[in-house]
Amino acid sequence: xxxxxxxxxxxxxxxxxxxxxxxxxxxxxxxxxxxxxxxxxxxxxxxxxxxxxxxxxxxxxxxxxxxxxxxxxxxxxxxxxxxxxxxxxxxxxxxxxxxxxxxxxxxxxxxxxxxxxxxxxxxxxxxxxxxxxxxxxxxxxxxxxxxxxxxxxxxxxxxxxxxxxxxxxxxxxxxxxxxxxxxxxxxxxxxxxxxxxxxxxxxxxxxxxxxx
Numbered sequence: 001x002x003x004x005x006x007x008x009x010x011x012x013x014x015x016x017x018x019x020x021x022x023x024x025x026x027x028x029x030x031x032x033x034x035x036x037x038x039x040x041x042x043x044x045x046x047x048x049x050x051x052x053x054x055x056x057x058x059x060x061x062x063x064x065x066x067x068x069x070x071x072x073x074x075x076x077x078x079x080x081x082x083x084x085x086x087x088x089x090x091x092x093x094x095x096x097x098x099x100x101x102x103x104x105x106x107x108x109x110x111x112x113x114x115x116x117x118x119x120x121x122x123x124x125x126x127x128x129x130x131x132x133x134x135x136x137x138x139x140x141x142x143x144x145x146x147x148x149x150x151x152x153x154x155x156x157x158x159x160x161x162x163x164x165x166x167x168x169x170x171x172x173x174x175x176x177x178x179x180x181x182x183x184x185x186x187x188x189x190x191x192x193x194x195x196x197x198x199x200x201x202x203x204x205x206x207x208x209x210x211x212x
Contacts, residue, residue: 006024006025008024008025009024009025012024012037012039013039013048013050016038016039016040016041016048017041020038020039020040021036021037021038022036022037022038022039023035023036023037023055024037033054034054034055035052035053035054035055036052036053036054036055036058037050037051037052037053038050038051039051095122097114097115097126098114098122098125098126098129101113101114101126101129102129105129105133105136112133113129113130113133114126114127114129114130116130166198166199167199169198170194170195170198170199173194173198174190174191174194174195177190177191177194188206191206192204192205192206
């Protein structure tokens with residue numbers, strides 16, 4: 001029956017490498033009896049294997065399968081609802097406690113701890129909550145310690161910079177006094193006074209190793 005020359009059928013088979021699924025009329029010029037088909041090239045022979053199914057029958061099969069799937073889904077949903085009702089009471093209280101614990105943690109109460117009463121999945125979830133909270137507390141404490149250490153280091157650096165700035169200012173003042181003072185005795189007095197005042201030294205002395 002398919003030995004007749006049907007251009008659409010021939011084109012579909014020749015294009016099966018790009019489009020393995022196609023729809024073609026079973027009889028030339030008759031679009032009321034469409035065939036749904038698929039074609040593949042054989043591995044050991046230079047032939048193409050073609051499978052054809054009348055589209056109306058295929059749609060009937062698909063519809064039946066869809067109806068079966070809907071029925072199975074309804075049955076499955078009913079079973080799930082029944083199981084949920086049976087076990088809901090036994091699970092609601094632990095879940096409420098976990099929800100309350102999660103709300104406390106979310107608001108910043110890191111001392112909150114889940115009460116573990118069972119060893120099932122709810123108990124495992126509660127244990128996971130406790131481990132998460134503990135690690136979060138440790139991370140926050142560690143972060144606070146690092147902030148304090150960094151603050152102390154910055155304060156130390158700031159003090160060093162102030163001292164260094166004071167030193168540079170003193171050097172600048174001493175250099176200016178040297179440039180403006182021609183006499184040695186006033187110059188030495190000025191230098192010792194500047195050093196004592198700027199660095200808060202109780203006593204400052206300048207020793208001359210050569211009187212000249």
